[in-house]
Amino acid sequence: MNEKEPTMTQTPTASPNTAITDFGIDTTTMSTSEAVRDYISRLRAGQLGSLPALLGLVALVIVFASLSDVFLSLNNLANLLAQGAGQTIIAMGIVFVLLVGEIDLSAGTASGVAGAVLAMHFAENGNLLGGMGSTVFIMFLAALGLGAVLAALLRIWAGTAMSVLGIVIAASGMSANPWIEMLLALCTGTAIGCITGYLVSRIGMPSFVVTLALFLAWQGVILQFIGEGGVIGISSSPVLDKVANGNLSVLGSWLLCVIAVGGFAAATLGRHFTRLRRGLVTQPTSIVLFKVGGIGAIGIAATALLTVNRSPNDNIVITGVPYVVPIVLGLLVIGTYVLNRTRYGRHIYAVGGNREAARRAGVNVTKIRASVFVVCSSVAALGAIVYSSKVGSVDPQAGGLNTLLFAVGAAVIGGASLFGGRGRVSDAVIGGTVLAVVANGLGLLRQPAAVVSIVTGLVLLLAATVDALSRRRAASATR
Amino acid sequence: MSEPILHITGLNKSFGPVHVLHDIDFDVRAGEVTALVGDNGAGKSTLVKCIAGIHGADSGTIEFQGREVHIRSPKDAAELGIEVVYQDLALADNLDIVQNMFLGRERGSAWLLDEASMEKAARETLASLSVRTVKSVRTPVSALSGGQRQTVAIAKSVLWDSKVVLLDEPTAALGVAQTRQVLDLVRRLAEQGLGVVLISHNMADVFEVADRIAVLYLGRMAAEVYTKNVTHGQVVELITAGRSGDIGLARPEHAVL
Numbered sequence A: 001m002n003e004k005e006p007t008m009t010q011t012p013t014a015s016p017n018t019a020i021t022d023f024g025i026d027t028t029t030m031s032t033s034e035a036v037r038d039y040i041s042r043l044r045a046g047q048l049g050s051l052p053a054l055l056g057l058v059a060l061v062i063v064f065a066s067l068s069d070v071f072l073s074l075n076n077l078a079n080l081l082a083q084g085a086g087q088t089i090i091a092m093g094i095v096f097v098l099l100v101g102e103i104d105l106s107a108g109t110a111s112g113v114a115g116a117v118l119a120m121h122f123a124e125n126g127n128l129l130g131g132m133g134s135t136v137f138i139m140f141l142a143a144l145g146l147g148a149v150l151a152a153l154l155r156i157w158a159g160t161a162m163s164v165l166g167i168v169i170a171a172s173g174m175s176a177n178p179w180i181e182m183l184l185a186l187c188t189g190t191a192i193g194c195i196t197g198y199l200v201s202r203i204g205m206p207s208f209v210v211t212l213a214l215f216l217a218w219q220g221v222i223l224q225f226i227g228e229g230g231v232i233g234i235s236s237s238p239v240l241d242k243v244a245n246g247n248l249s250v251l252g253s254w255l256l257c258v259i260a261v262g263g264f265a266a267a268t269l270g271r272h273f274t275r276l277r278r279g280l281v282t283q284p285t286s287i288v289l290f291k292v293g294g295i296g297a298i299g300i301a302a303t304a305l306l307t308v309n310r311s312p313n314d315n316i317v318i319t320g321v322p323y324v325v326p327i328v329l330g331l332l333v334i335g336t337y338v339l340n341r342t343r344y345g346r347h348i349y350a351v352g353g354n355r356e357a358a359r360r361a362g363v364n365v366t367k368i369r370a371s372v373f374v375v376c377s378s379v380a381a382l383g384a385i386v387y388s389s390k391v392g393s394v395d396p397q398a399g400g401l402n403t404l405l406f407a408v409g410a411a412v413i414g415g416a417s418l419f420g421g422r423g424r425v426s427d428a429v430i431g432g433t434v435l436a437v438v439a440n441g442l443g444l445l446r447q448p449a450a451v452v453s454i455v456t457g458l459v460l461l462l463a464a465t466v467d468a469l470s471r472r473r474a475a476s477a478t479r
Numbered sequence B: 001m002s003e004p005i006l007h008i009t010g011l012n013k014s015f016g017p018v019h020v021l022h023d024i025d026f027d028v029r030a031g032e033v034t035a036l037v038g039d040n041g042a043g044k045s046t047l048v049k050c051i052a053g054i055h056g057a058d059s060g061t062i063e064f065q066g067r068e069v070h071i072r073s074p075k076d077a078a079e080l081g082i083e084v085v086y087q088d089l090a091l092a093d094n095l096d097i098v099q100n101m102f103l104g105r106e107r108g109s110a111w112l113l114d115e116a117s118m119e120k121a122a123r124e125t126l127a128s129l130s131v132r133t134v135k136s137v138r139t140p141v142s143a144l145s146g147g148q149r150q151t152v153a154i155a156k157s158v159l160w161d162s163k164v165v166l167l168d169e170p171t172a173a174l175g176v177a178q179t180r181q182v183l184d185l186v187r188r189l190a191e192q193g194l195g196v197v198l199i200s201h202n203m204a205d206v207f208e209v210a211d212r213i214a215v216l217y218l219g220r221m222a223a224e225v226y227t228k229n230v231t232h233g234q235v236v237e238l239i240t241a242g243r244s245g246d247i248g249l250a251r252p253e254h255a256v257l
């Protein structure tokens, strides 16, 4: 067959229709109405994606806006973004784990460990040995070393490199520097992920059990680091404080808007027209333009609103897009790119969709399954930086049960499947926004913690139900 | 007659105390469909898995294109150009046709896949096999019918410039029309010069598409015959009793060729 092909491949632009006709009824382009019908039929088949979450978000915003006049105030909206950001970031990492059909219940407390190390390095001016005591310090280094070794056994060299870097930073005792602290937190998260990944994928324990055990263990580690009833403040570092509490300048905000919206438009349109020209499968141009226009409008409107002074106090001026926005957007872009455009991402989906098929296709299933835990814990450490910054301190409850439920809930509510194979990083952002709105709105309505917990739990249950039902729907739609 | 592309002699395979394959001799020729038939448990799947590198054989030699080879993993088999199409477990439901066809062998760099080239090649392969039932190569496999899935799985094996394709009961779960479609495809693979092995329980299918028939009986190769030299009844007898007239086990030189 290969001898016949060149004639076809050499002239794709001259006669893009050759391949299409040869392939019978294969179509590369659809009209707008066909695309809409196609989308509806996919919804019917149970491929709901983020739609339920987006609809829920709209409903929640309407409800809270009508019940509370503060809810839609600019200050509250900006605050809401920063409140949910840390957990949303953790949820982004959890999406990777969910995609291969596993769960990481330790993501919250693993992030707490990273946060505690960050805080202690800052508070002790780099002297972790003094802060932890020699026994604990040696065990900490040993844990990082274990992470490095296990990562090497799995051939996840990035995990080894980060773990070793963590040892170097911790053992060198270099004095406090916010950037070094953040890097150390990240390294700690990576090392933790290497341990989790090895236990799940090499030893073959169910991830539910491994991460439940580690959930408890890391909670103990945080307590050990910080001490019963202790709190380590970090807000005296301007950088660490600004991560979640600072804002871009007005100019910077617009620059971000131009980069984000412009970048999205350039990437989407560039890809669309290239594919169209080469006769590849594309969405209708009208829909692509609509998407780009919609995102652009939202981006510009949000920037315009966030660059207005939103201070409730006449003496201070607060303007600009919170730093958490570019942080979350950056992680969103990276995560989406990795999952959609790289071989690694493709293999993650394959392992989640059909592990045996992936294995037979030559995918290194063991390594992929381990690596998602490394990604998850590393990203969770970044989440810890953000939520610690928001609170201004790290206490023994850091990354506890609420953080975990919020993060897993965000991923699932956004549309990532608990059964593996289905989900996107953007699901975490959408779901995280839903949960942040719930928490913020109920707080404004002065609902007690009991109500907040019950409502959050019910929302999560609802999302899991949608997930299970749409999965059943999809299964029965085949054949 | 040309040299067989795959030439197996004296292959033995045991699972613990269970001796599943006894001194199997088996040939696959390029451009021919060889049907591998036998009762349930005769060892057909095990033989295919030994060839595919999923199980290691205990003894015996495998010659590929006249050269002795050692197939220790699915990867070794794939590198030689031996592809297996499993009845199930072949495709990831959540990926689309292109992604499935290139799974494990994606084009482009690891950090930026070449989607355009993969999509084009997938479409051309399907076109070369005259597959006209898939609406778009970007359809997720979960939306395909059983026959379409099997078609994609087979097309996947063609994409790799493979020389031998082994199909383990590709039509077992399919309806009449879909079986038709897959059998046509099997025939076309042979016409493109590949060596095709088809495991099937359906005698009508076997007689329709196979050039040769190899019969396994309790883990032994009872006969390797040309389809045109045997009748339906003889093959059924070989499957159930291991011999039929002067063909079959109990005879030292069992092959009529």
Ligand SMILES: Nc1ncnc2c1ncn2[C@@H]1O[C@H](COP(=O)(O)OP(=O)(O)O)[C@@H](O)[C@H]1O
Binding pocket: B015, B018, B020, B038, B039, B040, B041, B042, B043, B044, B045, B046, B047
């Ligand atoms: N992995 C295995 N472990 C132990 N026994 C096996 C294994 N695979 C197959 N067998 C045995 O080998 C024999 C042949 O099986 P198989 O090759 O699947 O037969 P067929 O495909 O012809 O129906 C059966 O008795 C089966 O129980």
Ligand SMILES: [Mg+2]
Binding pocket: B044, B045, B046
């Ligand atoms: Mg079988």
